[in-house]
Amino acid sequence: MSSNQKKNPSLAKMLAILYENQKSGVLEGMIENGMVRIHMKGGNVIDVKLQDGSNWKLGDFLLESGTVAENEMEKMVRRADKKELALEKVLINHGIISESLLGRFIELHVKESLLPLLLQSGIEGRFIEGESQGNPYIQPIAVPYFIKTAAARQKLWPAIRERIPQSEMVFARVQGYEDLALANVLEPSKNVDDEESFGLNNPNERLMYYFVNSKKTVRQLAYATCLGEFETAAALCRLMDRGYIHVVAEKGRGEKLRRKRVFIPLLFRTIAYAMTATVLGALIVEQPGALKDPAALLAHSPPQLTRLTKKRHIGRIENALKNYLLTRGEYPKTLDELVAGNFLTQEELKLGGKDLGTNYTRYNATPRLYTLGLED
Numbered sequence: 001m002s003s004n005q006k007k008n009p010s011l012a013k014m015l016a017i018l019y020e021n022q023k024s025g026v027l028e029g030m031i032e033n034g035m036v037r038i039h040m041k042g043g044n045v046i047d048v049k050l051q052d053g054s055n056w057k058l059g060d061f062l063l064e065s066g067t068v069a070e071n072e073m074e075k076m077v078r079r080a081d082k083k084e085l086a087l088e089k090v091l092i093n094h095g096i097i098s099e100s101l102l103g104r105f106i107e108l109h110v111k112e113s114l115l116p117l118l119l120q121s122g123i124e125g126r127f128i129e130g131e132s133q134g135n136p137y138i139q140p141i142a143v144p145y146f147i148k149t150a151a152a153r154q155k156l157w158p159a160i161r162e163r164i165p166q167s168e169m170v171f172a173r174v175q176g177y178e179d180l181a182l183a184n185v186l187e188p189s190k191n192v193d194d195e196e197s198f199g200l201n202n203p204n205e206r207l208m209y210y211f212v213n214s215k216k217t218v219r220q221l222a223y224a225t226c227l228g229e230f231e232t233a234a235a236l237c238r239l240m241d242r243g244y245i246h247v248v249a250e251k252g253r254g255e256k257l258r259r260k261r262v263f264i265p266l267l268f269r270t271i272a273y274a275m276t277a278t279v280l281g282a283l284i285v286e287q288p289g290a291l292k293d294p295a296a297l298l299a300h301s302p303p304q305l306t307r308l309t310k311k312r313h314i315g316r317i318e319n320a321l322k323n324y325l326l327t328r329g330e331y332p333k334t335l336d337e338l339v340a341g342n343f344l345t346q347e348e349l350k351l352g353g354k355d356l357g358t359n360y361t362r363y364n365a366t367p368r369l370y371t372l373g374l375e376d
Contacts, residue, residue: 011123012147018127019043019143026132029117029125036117039132045141046134048113058087061105065223066255068096088137095316100343101323103137104226110141111149112228118150153230163240164218164233170252171221171236171245172214203329208235210325214248215255314372317360320344321370331370335360 009017011029015038018027022043029036031050039047059077062068068076068091080090091097117123134140204227211224222232239245317335320343324332328341338344361371 010118010121011125012118012150014125014127015045015118015143016147023127023129024132025127025129027125027127029123031117031120031123036113038114039134041132041134041140043143045110045114045143045146046132046138048110050113058091058102058105061109061223062091062097064220064254065105065226066220067101072096095319098320098323098343099137100341103139106135107138107141108226108228110135110138111146114146115150115153115230118146119154156234157230160230160233160237163237166251167219167222167229168217168249168251168254169247170214170217170249170254171212171240172248173209173212173245174243202235202238204231204235205238207329208232209239209244212236212239212245213255215252217252217254220254316348317344317372320348321372 014027014029018040020043024041024043027038027040029038034051037049037051038045039049059068059073063070063073076090076094076096077087079094080087083090088102092099092102204225207225207227208221211221216224218229218232218236221227221236222229225232227235236245240247317338320338321331324330324338324341324343332338332341335349339346339349
C-alpha cells in the first residue's frame with residue numbers, strides 16, 4: 001500500500017484486503033482537511049478517529065436525542081474535566097446513560113464517520129500493523145457491512161436528497177393513524193400484503209414513526225433513533241410514500257432541549273439524606289445487623305424515605321426500558337429481559353437483591369405501551 005504506486009487502491013479496497021487477511025492495526029488515510037485513523041482488530045473495524053476538526057461530540061448526541069437534560073450534561077462535563085476522566089465514564093458511573101445505549105451512539109458515530117469516506121476517491125493510506133486500542137463500548141463491525149452500505153447509499157442518496165434536502169425539516173404523523181400505528185409499533189402486522197393493516201414491518205420505520213412528533217428535526221430524529229442520517233431519511237421517505245407522515249416545516253427550530261428541574265429534587269435529596277443519617281444512626285445503636293440487609297434497612301426507614309427509594313427504583317427501571325426500546329425496537333416482555341440484555345443488573349432490578357413487588361405489563365395499544373409500579 002505504498003504511496004509510490006502509480007495507482008493507489010481505494011479506501012474500500014484497502015479495507016477489504018485487511019478484512020480478508022484478518023489484520024489488526026491502524027489504517028491511516030489522508031482526507032481533505034486532515035487524517036482518518038481506522039482502528040481494526042481481526043479485519044473488523046473497532047473505532048474511527050478523524051483529525052479534521054469534525055470528531056463527534058457525545059454531548060451533542062445525548063442532548064439532541066433528548067437522552068440527557070442540558071444542565072445535567074453541563075454538570076457531567078465539569079465533573080469529567082475536574083476528575084480528568086472521559087465523559088463516557090462519568091455518565092455511566094452516575095447512571096445518566098447505560099453502556100448499551102452509549103454503545104449505540106458510538107457505533108452510529110463510527111458508521112457515519114467512515115461511510116462517507118468510502119464514497120470518496122484519491123484517499124492515500126498506509127496500514128500500521130499491531131495491537132489496536134478500540135472503543136470498549138462497541139462490538140467490532142465487519143468491513144463487508146460498510147462496503148455494502150456505502151454502495152447502497154451511493155445509489156439511493158440522490159433521490160432521497162431531492163425529497164429531504166435539509167436536516168432541519170420537521171415531520172408529523174397523519175391524523176387518523178396514530179392509535180392503529182402505536183398498536184403496531186411493538187406488534188407489527190404479519191400480513192405484509194394486507195393493505196388495510198398498518199404493516200410497519202420494517203424496524204427502522206417502526207422506530208422512526210414512534211419518534212416523529214411534529215417537533216424533532218431530521219437531525220434530532222437521527223440522534224434519537226440511533227439510525228444515522230441516511231437510514232433516517234430513507235425511513236421518512238418510505239413513511240411519506242405510505243401516507244403515514246407529512247412535512248410540517250421545511251426548516252424548523254427543532255424540539256427544545258429540556259432542562260432538568262434542580263431545586264426541588266435537591267431539596268428532597270437533602271431531606272432524604274438527613275432522614276437516612278438519622279435512621280442509620282439509630283440502627284447502628286439498636287439494630288446493627290439490619291445494615292447488612294438492604295431490604296431490612298428499607299423496612300426500618302420512615303415512610304417518606306421508603307416512597308422516595310421506591311420512586312428512584314422505578315426511575316432506574318424506566319431508563320432501562322427506554323434504552324431497551326432504542327436498542328431492540330420494542331419493549332421487553334418481562335423485566336428479566338433487561339437483566340439478560342445487560343440493561344440492568346439483577347441487584348438493580350430487585351433493589352438490594354429483594355423483590356419489592358415490581359409490577360410490569362407490556363401493552364400494545366396505549367400511548368406509553370407499558371405500565372410499571374411497585375406494590376405498597
